[in-house]
Amino acid sequence: MSYPTRVRKTSVYLPDHLKRALEARAAATSRSEAEVVRAAVEAEVAATGRAPAGPAAEAPRPGRLVGVGVGPGDPELITVKALRALRRADRVLAPATAADAVGRAETIVREAAADVRVQRVAFAMHPDVDERARAMAAVAETVVGYLAEGEEVAFITLGDPLTYSTFSPLAGAVQELRPATEVEVVPGIMAFQSLAARTQTTLVDERQRLSIRTALDAEDAEAGGEDLRDPDCTVVVYKGGRHLPVLATAAKEAERLDRAVAGELLGMSGERIGHLAELAETGPAGYLATVILPARPAVETSPRRSRSNRSRAGTGTGRKR
Numbered sequence: 285m286s287y288p289t290r291v292r293k294t295s296v297y298l299p300d301h302l303k304r305a306l307e308a309r310a311a312a313t314s315r316s317e318a319e320v321v322r323a324a325v326e327a328e329v330a331a332t333g334r335a336p337a338g339p340a341a342e343a344p345r346p347g348r349l350v351g352v353g354v355g356p357g358d359p360e361l362i363t364v365k366a367l368r369a370l371r372r373a374d375r376v377l378a379p380a381t382a383a384d385a386v387g388r389a390e391t392i393v394r395e396a397a398a399d400v401r402v403q404r405v406a407f408a409m410h411p412d413v414d415e416r417a418r419a420m421a422a423v424a425e426t427v428v429g430y431l432a433e434g435e436e437v438a439f440i441t442l443g444d445p446l447t448y449s450t451f452s453p454l455a456g457a458v459q460e461l462r463p464a465t466e467v468e469v470v471p472g473i474m475a476f477q478s479l480a481a482r483t484q485t486t487l488v489d490e491r492q493r494l495s496i497r498t499a500l501d502a503e504d505a506e507a508g509g510e511d512l513r514d515p516d517c518t519v520v521v522y523k524g525g526r527h528l529p530v531l532a533t534a535a536k537e538a539e540r541l542d543r544a545v546a547g548e549l550l551g552m553s554g555e556r557i558g559h560l561a562e563l564a565e566t567g568p569a570g571y572l573a574t575v576i577l578p579a580r581p582a583v584e585t586s587p588r589r590s591r592s593n594r595s596r597a598g599t600g601t602g603r604k605r
């Protein structure tokens with residue numbers, strides 16, 4: 285059996301009866317004792333749900349940058365593919381506000397895969413665009429250094445790496461400095477998907493559409509008006525925790541406050557989930573808050589409407605929107 289990933293030696297002492305059983309098992313299956321031990325350890329680790337990249341896993345590719353989405357917070361929402369990518373990489377980097385500040389994405393990895401070593405890279409969260417660009421360029425240079433040394437580098441992000449994430453600009457900056465860089469993305473479950481699941485909110489159905497937007501300032505929070513005026517458009521709002529009361533007012537005006545839900549710190553300690561109206565009552569929430577302002581139900585489910593739908597279906601006019 286060949287192992288494309290690095291292997292490391294370990295020694296175990298076995299009591300006599302296990303040693304004899306191991307010899308017998310190896311002879312009976314034409315394998316070495318080491319192969320039998322490896323298979324037993326793999327089965328044990330897989331049974332805990334924390335299987336490391338196994339023999340079939342791909343080897344790290346020198347000079348590859350992999351954006352890995354780790355989900356919104358609940359460590360059980362990290363994908364098997366993401367865990368494999370983290371265990372395969374030579375280096376796992378996590379964005380942080382400072383070298384000694386553990387970020388959210390790093391916390392998720394610590395909980396989901398304690399065996400993975402995470403290295404922080406500090407991003408200056410500067411309000412000035414040029415300052416941010418300079419900080420991004422400095423991180424890109426660091427990443428390029430590791431890639432040039434032949435490492436595969438994984439960069440973790442909260443949720444999905446291609447949705448409001450530092451990975452997109454970072455990958456662009458790295459490819460500018462090192463055009464030969466191969467970039468791969470492992471998608472992650474997004475915060476709004478988690479909130480929809482937790483509140484059993486249908487996002488879209490039939491011919492409805494979904495709009496994802498931010499509400500960093502109050503003006504931005506009110507600007508979702510056009511989408512909100514379309515009753516068949518569900519509006520997801522990110523970065524709007526500070527403006528929950530404004531969002532609740534907008535939802536009321538659009539006659540969807542009764543369906544509107546909000547989630548703060550989803551899957552993390554201090555989590556709050558509920559109707560937008562309830563969460564907004566206590567004032568602004570934190571940065572990690574997501575709001576869903578759902579479209580009207582595409583399919584009427586009340587018994588009264590269902591009956592009338594059934595009778596209309598008989599006349600050929602019961603087509604769903």
Ligand SMILES: C[S@@+](CC[C@H](N)C(=O)[O-])C[C@H]1O[C@@H](n2cnc3c(N)ncnc32)[C@H](O)[C@@H]1O
Pocket residue numbers: 356357441442443444445446447448449473474475476521522523524547548549550551552571572573574575
């Ligand atoms: C920088 S964006 C990251 C989005 C992420 N890449 C995704 O795919 O969901 C940060 C925003 O995502 C949302 N968010 C991410 N994680 C969240 C969580 N655990 N609970 C609530 N909202 C979250 C919030 O709206 C937050 O302001």
